[in-house]
Amino acid sequence: MxxxxxxxxxxxxxxxxxxxxxxxxxxxxxxxxxxxxxxxxxxxxxxxxxxxxxxxxxxxxxxxxxxxxxxxxxxxxxxxxxxxxxxxxxxxxxxxxxxxxxDPLIAWEGFYRNTLDRVGTTLSSAVPGSAHGTIADYAPVYAHAERQLVPGNVLELGSCFGFLALRLALAGRDVVASDVSPGTVALLAAVAPRLGIALTTRVADAGRVPAADRFADNVLAIHLLEHLDPDHGDRVVAEAIRLARRRVVVAVPLEDEADETWGHVRTVSLDDLAAWGRRTGLPHQVFRHHGGWLVIDVATA
Incomplete structure (x- = not known):
């Protein structure tokens, strides 16, 4: 190729x-x-x-x-x-x-199956994961994001490979996974049926999603904002609130310096998360757990 x-x-x-x-x-x-x-x-x-x-x-x-x-x-x-x-x-x-x-689909199916299996193993085991740490680092983030959800459907912004979206769909949630990369979205859409998992995919900039107000009960932006410049990040938080019926969940790594290896262009602190929360005028929580979190309650019922 x-x-x-x-x-x-x-x-x-x-x-x-x-x-x-x-x-x-x-x-x-x-x-x-x-x-x-x-x-x-x-x-x-x-x-x-x-x-x-x-x-x-x-x-x-x-x-x-x-x-x-x-x-x-x-x-x-x-x-x-x-x-x-x-x-x-x-x-x-x-x-x-x-x-x-x-066969590219066989190659990617193996990659997805191995990753999802090892995320599950990491979360169910007290034994440390790979020394390279990628899955061991984000598996507890996924688990904590899952615990923050209220009942109802889920829209994930910036879903990348879509591992979290797949886990949520496998658990019975109605899930829409969106990402700005057409190739990544096409990959997820092609592999999910091979895994026996049903979800919906969309190509969309997280700061401008072609969907109606109050589109989903839960809107997730998990390890997304560190990839975006501050103005774009502001638009994404505002868009998440527009799209959410009940709850917005944001998670970021807490870094001293932006790690360019992972495509990070900025650091996001707990103070930054708190500032976003205050600007919404909505009930919210900011806390630390394998990184920083902002949970915004758009509605309580």
């Missing part, structure tokens, strides 16, 4: 090689010679170049591919400074998943 624009998560890896305008990714089978110059070798990756592309070989099997892949990439390639940039991170991530099977 060769593209020059948006990442296509449903594009096939031809001959076991994912290729787009920026990266080339292949799964390692057998031993690889170290003839290449300027190679970086880590426990899971070999990094070099192929013309103008970053070339990555990985040593991960399909049963090892879940969302902790993000932690592996960050820990071994991005945090040490070998690579930099959110777009490059996302392209390599996509390429690794797609390189695990010739």
């Amino acid at each position: 060769t593209t020059t624009g948006e990442i296509d998560p449903l594009g096939a890896a031809i001959g076991g090689v994912y290729r787009d305008a920026m990266v080339e990714v292949v799964a390692q089978h057998g031993l690889i010679s170290r003839r290449e110059l300027h190679m970086v070798r880590t426990p899971h990756f070999d990094l070099t170049s192929a013309g103008h592309r970053i070339a990555l070989t990985h040593r991960l099997g399909g049963d090892e591919i879940d969302d902790d892949l993000a932690g592996l990439l960050a820990e071994e390639l991005f945090q040490p400074g070998w690579l930099r940039g959110t777009e490059l991170f996302e392209r390599l991530f996509t390429g690794i998943v797609l390189s695990t099977d010739a």
